[in-house]
Amino acid sequence: MEYLIGIQGPDFVLVAADNVAASSIIQMKHDYDKMFKLSEKILLLCVGEAGDTVQFAEYIQKNVQLYKMRNGYELSPSAAANFTRKNLADYLRSRTPYHVNLLLAGYDDADGPGLFYMDYLSSLAKAPFAAHGYGLNKRFILNLHSFNVRLIDKDGIHDMEKLTVGAK
């Protein structure tokens, strides 16, 4: 099971995602990055159905970048989150829904840090902490042994040390 977690602090947002790309019971990659950089201070974390995640996340990513090219300034995290939710909602009501669960984390120079939780039914909630997945549990059969961790603050996105849990 794939896992995403985000925590909003007073002036930063901390996000982590596991590194597994699995195909049914086989782990095809153990160093897969699930975070998509939308802009200098916005990260989109995306899990869900195999092709849908990358297709949808890249679509949002390119559109956010296009907005900056057209208008000269970047979308705020809140605007990006609402744009993402609107797209998810539109596709949900079409014949080709995208089955993806998202966390959008960003730092707005005016409003400060923000963490947005979105799920595949296109619900959107701004929350101080949020997660997708069953998480780590000693008793859970699938062990996620490494996580990518990143921090977003007023200076942008910083990579933190990769977390490795349990015996390799």
Add this chain to the structure above:
Amino acid sequence: MALEDICNFKDKPTHKTFPFYASEDTSVSVFTEAFNFKWRGEMTSKKASDVPLEFHVPSLFKRPSSRASHSVSVRRPFPLSHGTTTLGFIFQGGVIAAADTRASAGGLVACPAVHKITPIHSHLVVTSSGSGADCMLWERILTREIRLYQLRHKRRLSISGTAKLLSLMLHPFKGTDVCVALTLCGWDKLIYVCSDGARLQGDIFSVGSGSPYAYGVLDRSLSWSLNKEEAILLAREAVFRATHRDAYSGNNVDLFHVTAEGWRQRQREDLKEEYYRDMEKRGKKMDLTGLFS
């Protein structure tokens, strides 16, 4: 497009984002604007960039909603074949691609001598698994598109570009019965593309019903510093072990070695010989413990 807007003509594309349009008739047109590399500063003529990819698909092309199975579905004349073992890995001497050669249809070995590894061009080889017919078709489509790109832009498409192109071409068929899992083996890169939409770049991939067994052998002995002979032996051993345990893999093993100079194919080997050699070795051990009668 403009005429459509003026007339308020509401065409119902299945995809609003991508420039793919699935019309209700039997042909699917895929426009290449998405992969138009104009931004690279090349002067491509408008005609070349707008050429649609047209290919005819059977009239079953109706996307099922929310990917649920139909209550009314077409009865298949025979069970589709999915069993296989293919693998690919990178090491210091290039990339090895190996596969078995059995095509199974349910419990029947439909063909014992299939080519599951196909060269696309001199430096790209693709291993296929999933439905045999679909793989054959999509390999040909991919070869054609790569060649067209080369002719139009006077340079070869990169392997990542090829993988992305294939992934985008397969996207309209997600949710249908198309089952294609290809591993593109370039000389320095390995990319797995699947009809579900997955596109993964990695150092080692094994696909098919025999893949868990192959992974077991590969994960144990694979390292970057293998020399060419060791790598070939490892690949052959992995396929052999997979074919030994998996009912849907077997017969022979095909091996390709791709380097910066191009691909080279090893002669196809019958795994029966390998099996007998292995049994002989074991036979000697087994006799000592008296387990063999």
